[in-house]
Amino acid sequence: MTSTLARPGAKTPRRAWAGLAVLLLPVLLVSMDMSVLYLAMPTLTQSLDPSATQQLWILDIYGFMIAGLLITMGNLGDRIGRRNILLAGATVFGIASALAAFAPSAGVLIAARALMGLGGATLLPSSLALISTLFPEDRSRATAIGVWTAFFAGGSAVGPIIGGVLLHHFWWGSVFLINAPVLLVLLVLGPLLLPEHRASARGPLDWVSVLLSIGGILPIVYAIKRLAAEGFDLPAVGIGIVGALLLTAFVRRQRHLEEPLLDLSLFRRGLFSVAIGSSTVGMLALAGMSYLTSVYLQSVTGRDPLAAALLGIPGAVVVFVFSMSGARIGRVFGTKTTFVLALGLAALGNLMLLGVGVNGGIGWYVAGSVVAGAGFGIAFTLVSEVAVSSVPPERAGSAVGISETSFELGNGLGLALLGSLAALVFRSGGNFGSTLGETVAEAGDDTARIDSARESFVTGMHVATTAGAVLLAAMAAIAFFARTGTPAKEAAVKAASH
Secondary structure (H helix, E strand, C coil), X not given: CCCCCXXXXXXXXXXXXXXXXXXXXXXXXXXXXXHCHHXXXXXXXXXXXXXXXXXXHHHHHHHHXXXXXXXXXXXXXXXXXHHHHHHHHHHHHHHHHHHHHXXXXXXXXXXXXXXXXXXXXXXHHHHHHHHXXXXXXXXXXXXHHHHHHXXXXXXXXXXHHHXXXXXXXXXXXXXXXXXXXXXXXXXXXXXXXXXXXXXXXXXXXXXXXXXXXXXXHHHHHHHHHHHHHHCXXXXXXXXXXXXXXXXXXXXXXXXXXXXXXXXXHXXXXXXXHHHHHHHHHHXXXXXXXXXXXXXXXXXXXXXXXXXXHHHCHHHHHHHHHHHHHHHHHHHHHCHHHHHHHHHHHHHHHXXXXXXXXXXXXXXXXXXXXXXXXXXXXXXXXXXXXXXXXXXXXXXXXXXXXXXXXXXXXXXHHHXXXXXXXXXXXXXXXXXXXXXXXXXHHHHCCCHHHHHHHHHHHHHHHHHHHHHHHHHHHHHHHXXXXXXXXXXXHHHHHHHHHC
């Protein structure tokens, strides 16, 4: 192992905290770019005229590329240096952001988003791994990880707000171009404040596992989206089966490798499975809720992007605040009980959106986003803590890689499953176009058709967010009945508190 930063003592030096501030930049950008397009989609649709399928790919190809590559990039960073791969990924992310900002067509934008996902996949695991090098002392490291998690969870919530401000003053491409100055700061200060770190004596990366994981995830996602949007389709079923077979081969291969890309034994440790399930289902519900309500606020209520963004501020603030305090709440009530309470709050917030209608109910939206935000913030903070405390120190990197992948996968699945479900209900409500925006544009002065389309969209949103609430409640029940042991670190913290 090589390191350019001296090992700090009990008192963490200022340089480490300055390094943490630099590491928060890519975390904020990656999580923001999951959600920043929610508000931009209506204006982007007018400019590029993407099909309904292209709209979904614009939204979720980024998240799925990150999900498919996170564990791979974490392993690669161990071999070539975590700071090296962080800076290389930031460069790719910046170039792809510029390409997306000036994309002349939906196809080019999809390709740029995929390239952003490739760069983004290097940023999350390397930034969290470098925190362990910057903060070797337990207490300061726990504080740093808590701040990192809050920015990760909060970034997804503030993305639509920042997007709304930009869209109020600039064209839709500005939501991507804003990445450039932030990444420039990272590229300048990163070599000065961040240590290099390479793990010693690692074998070669298993590229067969890499190809099997990506080749399994993307076909299954495509098949789910196609079936949800178009109904039963034989080619989609065939593609889904191919993806399932590749993922099965991936899992079987991991069981026989000395250095697997995915350590399956982690799922038998304590609360680890509960944490991963909670992060996946939580991000699934949050992504679906954020996307659908953003479209609702603009295309149904007629608000501009800035006005819609301002209504999202209370929920964003609550997510950030409860992300910072989630660990303390977990120590008071116990990790397992806190997971149940947090998931229950998130489910309740989703159900409160049933009070939202075509001609009113904005108060229900604000209240629902605040209640759900408290639940999501608490749950997401606990995931990182459990991922580390459930495993021995030498396996913490692998565990964190899995937890980050579950966040990204949940985000993509939320858009694919809940977004497609809402679209299916919307189209079944009448002879409408592929999207609400397209239908309103085609209707012209036909106010009856516009009102009917908006009513159908709200119905689809209600069905999708209720489905998200059901999934959250089911995960809360699983957490409640799960037979879990107490991780060693958690037991030590409880003993110390008494």
